[in-house]
Amino acid sequence: MATTHEIKVQRREDEGKGASRRLRHSGNVPAIVYGGDLDPVSIQLVHEDVLLASKNEWFYSSILDLNLGGDLQKVLLRDMQRHPYKQQIMHLDFQRVSADQALRTSVPLHFLNEDKSPAGKAADVVITHEMNEVEISCLPQDLPEYVEVDLGELKLGDAIHLSDLKLPQGVGIPELKFGKEHDVAVVIARHGRIEAAETEGEEAEGSAEVPASKVDEDAGKSAGDDK
CATH class of the missing domain: 2.40.240.10 (Ribosomal Protein L25; Chain P)
Structure with missing residues (x-):
């Protein structure tokens, strides 16, 4: 209720x-x-x-x-x-809202037992919450204030997807109707070194620039080719 x-x-x-x-x-x-x-x-x-x-x-x-x-x-x-x-x-x-009409809205995700899980106890495992809320569909009388995500059994390499969420009776996730590619991850437990490497790679990609000397050199070559 x-x-x-x-x-x-x-x-x-x-x-x-x-x-x-x-x-x-x-x-x-x-x-x-x-x-x-x-x-x-x-x-x-x-x-x-x-x-x-x-x-x-x-x-x-x-x-x-x-x-x-x-x-x-x-x-x-x-x-x-x-x-x-x-x-x-x-x-x-x-x-x-009408009692007999289904509604769509987003509700928060409450993550439980993260510190008690094998992944949470490991020193070099990073647990990432890919989303903090989920869009659901249900009748008003079935609307939950939040959806619990139990991480008690989470291990390194595990991922919890939308389809893994335990929803109250009468509650569904509209996104899952569009196919498996929409069954996105909610939580991922990965090795800390992998997480750090991915972050460093993204930063390097975003900050990569062609040195001014290289630009001048290329421009000089192009000018020579045109002669």
Whole structure:
């Protein structure tokens, strides 16, 4: 059963940049709710409440109950705009969800028992997390707040792919429907020397340049050939 969290909101009558600016100055956040069979509705939230909620993982991946004067609407956060340097949330987009319609969203991956695994205990093994979240599809009632990845048996040379993830009942990964080439690695355990060599190779490739003396030499040869 998906966990829901209630957030109180108010309807916003004034719109436009000027109205949004005044709203932010008063300690509120402009937002919009859209989707489903209802028209989009402009709302506002108390900034302090939103900022506190935004520090929790569930705010981004769980179903939220927006409470508009006692009217509850189940939504997912679809977009959040932050100020470029201030600790301020500028705008929020929420999408309504229907109990009988499957939704697609990304949820975090929680990696368990990494330090207890053979790879985690080895001195010269690097465990890389290739992704920290995964896109899933399910009905709202089956939405998990996160997906666990047990690394307890991970050994050197092992890789855990999308198809290896243990998902709750009713939850699927849409990407896997497109073929084996989309079954990408989530976690890889490789030798530290290999990891270091690959990193050094990428850095060398990115920084490689033709010396100026070589360019002048080639240019001189070309000029001689043209004569």
